[in-house]
Amino acid sequence: MQTFKIIHPSPALKPFVRYYWVLQDSSPGMVSQRTLPTGCMSLVFHCGERLKVVSQNDLQPRCFISGQETSFTDVISTGNIEMIVTVFQPHTAKMFFHIPVSLFCNRNISIYDMEDIELQDLAGKMGDADNLEKAVTLIENFLLNRALLGNSYNIPRLSNVVRHISNSVQTNIKGLADIACLSEKQFCRVFSEHIGTTPKDFLRIIRLQRTLSILQHNPKIGFAQLSYECGYTDQSHMIKEFRLFTGYTPKEYISRCAPVSDYFTF
Structure with a gap:
């Protein structure tokens, strides 16, 4: 059984945090999922079993900062999943972590590998939280304290x-x-x-998200029209970029997945 929930941040954090999402999944057996670049960084806590990153043949850290991604990633569930994820606005993660976030690009950095005692203290408290609501409140309080220090x-x-x-x-x-x-x-x-x-890579990621959003809301659109509306030079350019970021051509992707854009939905 799987449950997925979106939680909106408090008004004070809304300019900096897009949303929190919570996933609980007790489905038997392994489940594979392909994640795509979203244009946003995340703070991730695994309260249950961790996901396995296929390309690295290793588990994600228990709690980590997920940097900007410039390609797709395949992950596999390894048991009962319980995740709490904070998704930041594209330009705000640095104000909470106080270091250039370019250091996180295409990386999942464990909180315990960072010299941030307060963040590590949050991770410890998250492990003691007895329900998801309390866990989200802990994250909110941490972020509010950081925001009050000035941006x-x-x-x-x-x-x-x-x-x-x-x-x-x-x-x-x-x-x-x-x-x-x-x-x-x-x-x-x-x-x-x-x-x-880089600005160039970010523009390409948002163009991908725009493509997914249009496919989500207008699945019968022709690819020539789609490439024009998303700002590609031509259809061939769109297919090449789409394959780079997703591993599929647009036609292959539509046959396997339901296109959705987190970036343009929230």
Whole structure:
């Protein structure tokens, strides 16, 4: 049996946290799942059995920060799953962890490998929480305390940049740097430190998410029209990019999965 729940953050955290999700799954046997780049970083706690990362032939850490991903990942459940995941806004994770989040790109870093005593203390308290509601409250309190310490003056300018990317099919790095009131060199450095990947890669990830969103809401759309609406140069370009990020062509993906975009849904 599987239950999945979305929990919205408190109003004070809403500018910084997209949502929390909780997954409980007691399904017998192994279940495989392919995860795709979302454009957002996450804080993950396994309260049950951990997921196995196929490419690494190893289990995920018990509690970890999941950085920006630039390709798909296959994971397999190994038993009773109970996960609590905090999904940050694309540009806000750095304010909670105080280090350049580019260090997390394509990595799952255990909380216990970080020099962050308060975060490790949170992990210990999570292990003692006797229900999911209390566990989410612990995470909220930790994040609220970090938010009260003040956030970077770069957060508002990057918020404007991310909003522009989300609302624009076509944009470029120079235009984004102008929105942030930074030189292109400064902008690329600040962007990478706060969002966790380069502006170019982030634009490609959001284009993928836009593609998934359109397929979700208009599954009968033609691929030529789809490539145009998502800002690809042509259909061939879309298929190449889609395969890079998902491992499938759009046609193969639709036959195996139900397209959905977390980025454009919430």
